Amino acid sequence: MKEASQLVGDLWREVARHEHIGDSVAGLTALVRSTLALKWLIVRRWDAERARLETVAEVGACEGLEARTILPSPRRDSLLSWAGKGAAELWHEREATSISRLCVPEGITGAVVGGPLRAGGELVGLLLAGPAVGEAERAREVFDALREPFAVALTNDLRLHELARLREAAEQDRNALLSRLARQDVSDAIVGAERGLREVMGRVAQVAPTDAPVLILGETGSGKEVVARALHAQSHRHAGPFLRINCGAIPSELIDSELFGHEKGSFTGAIAQRLGWFERSDGGTLFLDEVAELPAAAQVRLLRVLQDGSFERVGGQESRRADVRIIAATHRDMASMVRDGRFRQDLWYRISVFPILLPALRDRRQDIPALARYFAERAGERLFGRALSLDAADIATLQAYAWPGNVRELAAVIERAAILGNGQTLLVGPALGVAPVLSPRSRVPEEADAEDKADIEAALKKALGRIEGPFGAAKMLGVNPHTLRSRMRRLGIDWSRYRGN
Ligand SMILES: Nc1ncnc2c1ncn2[C@@H]1O[C@H](COP(=O)(O)OP(=O)(O)OP(=O)(O)O)[C@@H](O)[C@H]1O
Ligand SMILES: [Mg+2]
Structure with missing residues (x-):
């Protein structure tokens, strides 16, 4: 038989090996049994908040034991004051004392050794065991050495559960916050919904409840993404994900993996399983931003999934489906791209079912x-x-x-x-x-500068070098004199050259 000190060392090693009490108790009990004949062993957790004892792990106990003992106030106080004394006790049967009746689950027969498990001065649970005939007295002696390792195994387990619970709660908070933010963005961020964007918002309201694909057309910065989010928020999918994809930024060798995901190990670098756009936006909206930039290979793949409604992950066999609503956006003239063969006509027909044209500011x-x-x-x-x-x-x-x-x-x-x-x-x-001077046609900066310079010089000539006032160049050009001066500085125009000419 092992020395008690060696046993304790072995117990600690076993505790360190496992995170969950369910996993550690079998090993711990086997170790204890190498020096002490035990019929069964039970670990119960003390849930202070709900004032109850719960059996969290057991070895060798009979089936059908009471799993949970609720201790209303006077009994709870007796348990706590008994646990405060700290020592293990030997009861010849469950009914032996008022404390043993609280600690030992109903259904246990025969002698019981029981002791509190404590961590940081607090009661965290109980360790109970049924010694074999003739071992009862020795069991009580060994028992005190067992309690600390068991207490630590139990607190590790509780911490883990607590962490998982907190993580779960944080995740829920985050989701709630995100969906609130998304709603707020929509409710108070669409300025002009009643005026300049009235027609646009009318179209949004018409199409939002359907699952039809929508194409949003508009110049850069006109609010295409804002409108796409509003559309999602007004649809029955509003609680689902809204996934924005920048179609111009997909590495061409990863197209399939991006769209449909991949299984772990399906290619070099696929170190973990990854979900593609379709699976990630399942139940929600997939926003294909800058859809005109979609590489040709990706156009083919996208068309196929839109036609069949199913796809496979890279390296996977299973055919999968995802319930996704498509919104696409572009600032390009896509009709001409289709005419010139730069964008697939069949895909264009699919995504341009319901266009919404966003007017320039x-x-x-x-x-x-x-x-x-x-x-x-x-x-x-x-x-x-x-x-x-x-x-x-x-x-x-x-x-x-x-x-x-x-x-x-x-x-x-x-x-x-x-x-x-x-x-x-x-x-x-x-x-x-100081804003970059660009015309609506998006001129090349040098060209733009040359045009601006010529316009300004012509106006200065007419105004005889005057900038401000009713006959000044600023008035002629329809700009603020401040603006004109800084533009002139930037373009290196010297007004004094035009004075009196
Ligand atoms: N009607 C609006 N009310 C309030 N903010 C707006 C509105 N329209 C656009 N914005 C804001 O202007 C910026 C540009 O809008 P958004 O990103 O939607 O434009 P876009 O058309 O997608 O531009 P790009 O073509 O450059 O991607 C964003 O910060 C957005 O919040
Ligand atoms: Mg955008």
Whole structure:
């Protein structure tokens, strides 16, 4: 028979090997049995919150034991005061004392050795065992050496459960928060829904409840993603995922894996199983952003899954289905791409069932004041902790501009104005002046500069070098004098050359 100290060492090693009490108890009991004849062994956990004892692991006990003992207040107090004394006890049967009746599950017969398991001064559970005939007294002596390793095994197990519970709760919180954010984005972020975007939002409302694919067309920065999210939020899929894919950024050798996922080990680098777009957006919406940039090989694959509704993971045999609604967006003229054979016609027919055309910002100037105010509040709050406001002159300046970069550019200009004004005020003119000058046709910068330079020089010539005033060049060009001056500085135009000419 083993020495008690060696036994304890072996027990600790066993405890360290397992995370779950269910896994460690079999090994621990076998070790104990090498020095002490036990019929059975039970570990019970004390759930202080719910005042109950629960059997969490057992070896050799008979079936049909009471798994859970609820201890209302007076009994709970007696258990705690008994456990506070700390020593193991020997009961010749379950009914021997009022404490043994609380600790030992109903259904156990014969002698029982029982002792509290404690961690950090708190009761965490009980260790109970049934010694073989003639072993009872020795069992009580050995028992105290067993309790610490068992207590640690039990607390490890509890911590693990607690972590899993917290992780689960955090995950749920996160999901709730995300869906709330998504809803908020939609409810308070579509500025102009009642004005310039009224028609667009009407189309969204029409198509949202269906599962029809939608194609959103609009210039860069016009709000295609905002509209796509609103569509998802108004659909019956709103609680499901919204997955945005940048179609221009798919590495061509990974197309299948991106779309359909892969099984672990299906190719070098596939170190774990990965779900593709379709499986990840199952029950929700797949937003194919910049769909015109979809590589040719991916167009073929996408068409197939849209036609068949099924696909396989790379390296997998099983045919899978996913319930996905497709929204695509592009700023390109796709009809001409289809004509020139740069985009598959069959795929185009599938995705262009219900087009929504998003007007450019310059074609809905009535939205500019509300958008500008919205961004001024947001930029001010974010950068300086207080909302900033615009005056009538600022609004007029903003409304006169062509906004080739649309809403995104407006947001950027307002943010720049807030920074230039140091959070005290908005310097809209200077902010616009340093904005990259681009025409709606998206000219190459050098060309744009040359055109601008020629226009400005012609105006200066007519205005005899004057910039401000009713006959000044700024008035002729329809821009703010501030803006004109900074553009001239950037283009290296010297007004004095035109003076008096
Ligand atoms: N109607 C709107 N109300 C409030 N914010 C808007 C609106 N439209 C666009 N925005 C904001 O403008 C920015 C650009 O919008 P979005 O990303 O949807 O444009 P996009 O058309 O997808 O642009 P790109 O073609 O460059 O991808 C975003 O920050 C978005 O929140
Ligand atoms: Mg976009």
